[in-house]
Amino acid sequence: MEISLFLKRMRSVTQALLIALMATLSQQATAQDGDAASGETLFNNNCKACHSAQDEVVVGPGLKGIQQRRDLAWLVKWIKNPNGVIQSGDEYAVALYNKFNKAQMTAFPAFGEKEVKDILAYVEKANTAAAPVAAAGTAAAGAPAGESAPSDLFTYILVALLIVMLLVLGVLMAIVSILSKAVSGEATASAGTSFSDRLRDGLVGLSKNSAIRSATVWFFILMVTKATVDGMYGVGIQQGYAPKQPIAFSHKLHAGQYKIDCNYCHTGVNRGKSATIPSANICMNCHGVIKKESPEIQKIYTAIEKNQPIEWVRIHNLPDLAYFNHAQHVNVGGVQCQQCHGEIQTMEVVEQRSSLTMGWCIDCHRKTEVNTKDNAYYDKLVELHKTNSKEPLKVADIGGLECSKCHY
Ligand code: HEC
Ligand code: HEC
Numbered sequence: 409m410e411i412s413l414f415l416k417r418m419r420s421v422t423q424a425l426l427i428a429l430m431a432t433l434s435q436q437a438t439a440q441d442g443d444a445a446s447g448e449t450l451f452n453n454n455c456k457a458c459h460s461a462q463d464e465v466v467v468g469p470g471l472k473g474i475q476q477r478r479d480l481a482w483l484v485k486w487i488k489n490p491n492g493v494i495q496s497g498d499e500y501a502v503a504l505y506n507k508f509n510k511a512q513m514t515a516f517p518a519f520g521e522k523e524v525k526d527i528l529a530y531v532e533k534a535n536t537a538a539a540p541v542a543a544a545g546t547a548a549a550g551a552p553a554g555e556s557a558p559s560d561l562f563t564y565i566l567v568a569l570l571i572v573m574l575l576v577l578g579v580l581m582a583i584v585s586i587l588s589k590a591v592s593g594e595a596t597a598s599a600g601t602s603f604s605d606r607l608r609d610g611l612v613g614l615s616k617n618s619a620i621r622s623a624t625v626w627f628f629i630l631m632v633t634k635a636t637v638d639g640m641y642g643v644g645i646q647q648g649y650a651p652k653q654p655i656a657f658s659h660k661l662h663a664g665q666y667k668i669d670c671n672y673c674h675t676g677v678n679r680g681k682s683a684t685i686p687s688a689n690i691c692m693n694c695h696g697v698i699k700k701e702s703p704e705i706q707k708i709y710t711a712i713e714k715n716q717p718i719e720w721v722r723i724h725n726l727p728d729l730a731y732f733n734h735a736q737h738v739n740v741g742g743v744q745c746q747q748c749h750g751e752i753q754t755m756e757v758v759e760q761r762s763s764l765t766m767g768w769c770i771d772c773h774r775k776t777e778v779n780t781k782d783n784a785y786y787d788k789l790v791e792l793h794k795t796n797s798k799e800p801l802k803v804a805d806i807g808g809l810e811c812s813k814c815h816y
């Protein structure tokens with residue numbers, strides 16, 4: 409019978425599509441290997457703001473020939489913790505540090521031998537390649553996006569293809585199911601109507617279904633109610649506040665693209681109550697060299713010349729009656745900046761993402777387990793808590809709900 413033949417064809421087309429889908433997916437997963445390639449990504453994301461892979465000095469020295477200057481063990485130690493190496497009195501490091509006017513290199517504690525080897529492979533390759541890529545002199549990340557663009561494009565095309573394939577798959581499945589019904593003789597009455605008509609009838613039938621209709625109506629009513637209630641609670645709360653700043657400073661560029669550590673600028677987060685906003689001197693560690701001619705950067709110079717601080721507009725601000733301490737949360741508690749501030753490293757302009765209400769603080773203290781690992785201070789408490797409760801030790805259990813802890 410013709411129709412069953414057609415059905416078989418359809419099945420095999422569907423199967424072929426599925427296989428193609430899996431193949432593209434797995435290819436995507438294995439597309440990235442090769443040490444110099446991953447080294448290039450690491451270098452561009454972490455080092456390029458301050459180093460050229462060739463000879464030029466950017467903020468730090470050019471890395472050409474670094475493998476001849478230093479051995480692997482030293483390099484790993486240095487990149488993990490440059491300050492530690494300098495402080496240990498390592499002669500080479502101290503001399504270099506002085507030569508570069510005591511400019512601080514960022515520490516990369518998460519980097520190990522593998523990452524360093526990859527970067528070295530890339531530096532090697534960048535110098536053996538026939539024509540060096542970086543334009544001389546302006547290697548300060550002049551055109552960072554150029555090289556990665558093709559692979560981005562590739563990803564977009566893949567995603568688009570996937571979506572199209574899924575749509576086709578859906579339609580095919582619908583057709584197959586209609587055909588199956590037809591074959592089993594269920595639809596002999598309407599045998600004359602075409603497939604597209606039947607498909608449309610199916611959809612129209614769905615929209616007439618009263619259960620589905622009332623579910624849709626309820627969904628909208630609930631959404632509107634929620635929006636109204638949220639709006640009323642929001643009075644006096646600055647969630648979403650994102651004022652324009654006197655200098656167009658971008659976290660997306662500095663913390664995102666160039667992966668500069670938050671601590672590098674907000675030096676108080678591990679030590680004190682306040683995270684602190686960096687002074688113009690910290691900007692000058694880099695902008696003494698980078699993009700001096702930009703009018704936005706010139707504003708930093710003006711501030712320093714006039715000896716006036718840059719007047720950043722404050723965004724997060726608790727009322728005076730509440731006490732909040734960064735070091736307690738970041739250093740002792742191990743809470744990530746992003747849990748409270750959102751994905752700062754993607755923001756062109758900083759926006760307040762959390763409500764900063766008392767309910768918000770308390771809610772997290774109820775839910776969050778205390779980070780007691782490697783902290784002898786908590787050992788006795790944990791034992792005591794174990795004898796009383798099977799639940800893990802939460803912030804609420806150590807006084808995180810006591811009024812006096814948060815109110816002066
Ligand atoms: C914030 C700027 C900055 C960043 C980011 C940075 N460095 Fe450095 N680096 C420096 C400075 C400045 C020096 C010179 C020593 C000093 O002043 O501490 C240096 C020195 C070095 C040296 C020694 C060079 C030599 O000639 O002996 C190596 C190796 C090095 N960096 C590797 C890296 C790698 C790899 C990365 C990325 C994972 C990186 N650096 C990221 C600023 C930076
Ligand atoms: C190169 C320096 C630099 C780095 C790196 C940096 N910041 Fe900032 N940050 C600033 C400056 C300058 C401001 C004030 C201007 C503004 O709001 O954009 C600021 C403002 C903020 C604010 C808002 C402060 C307020 O007024 O309430 C938050 C929150 C913040 N940064 C978090 C972070 C986090 C999280 C990271 C790491 C992912 C980070 N910053 C990395 C320089 C930096």
Ligand code: HEC
Nearest residue numbers: 457548549655656657668686690691693694699702704705
């Ligand atoms: C660790 C190095 C580093 C530090 C510290 C740093 N910047 Fe930058 N900044 C850069 C790099 C790299 C660029 C990108 C330059 C480019 O596009 O060529 C940049 C770009 C900028 C730009 C955009 C300039 C333009 O016209 O395109 C502004 C504005 C800026 N920084 C402000 C600041 C301020 C304000 C501070 C201090 C709070 C600061 N930066 C600290 C490395 C740094």
Ligand code: HEC
Nearest residue numbers: 670674677682683684724725726732737738743744745748
């Ligand atoms: C547990 C939540 C929480 C975490 C984690 C957190 N912050 Fe904050 N942050 C706040 C609150 C609340 C304020 C407002 C403080 C105030 O007004 O006294 C704030 C304010 C700030 C400010 C404005 C200046 C100041 O100190 O008041 C900066 C900058 C900042 N945070 C940066 C950071 C960085 C960088 C990190 C990660 C290293 C971080 N924060 C982690 C809750 C948090």
Ligand code: HEC
Nearest residue numbers: 731732736740741747769772776779803806807808813814
């Ligand atoms: C993302 C979760 C989170 C949020 C939000 C949060 N905290 Fe905490 N808080 C913690 C953790 C985790 C600790 C435990 C730190 C430790 O081990 O001492 C803590 C501890 C504290 C302590 C010390 C409690 C004690 O008994 O030692 C105070 C005070 C405190 N937080 C105040 C606040 C205030 C005020 C806010 C709101 C503005 C807030 N916290 C928001 C996670 C959070």
Ligand code: HEC
Nearest residue numbers: 726727730764765766767769770773808809810811813814
């Ligand atoms: C984990 C920290 C924390 C604890 C514990 C805490 N508060 Fe608060 N409280 C805050 C913060 C932050 C604010 C300011 C934010 C706001 O207005 O919602 C606040 C605001 C308030 C306000 C002013 C409300 C307003 O609308 O201005 C009162 C009153 C108050 N708290 C009473 C208490 C009492 C009573 C307790 C003990 C049962 C307590 N708080 C425990 C963090 C805390």
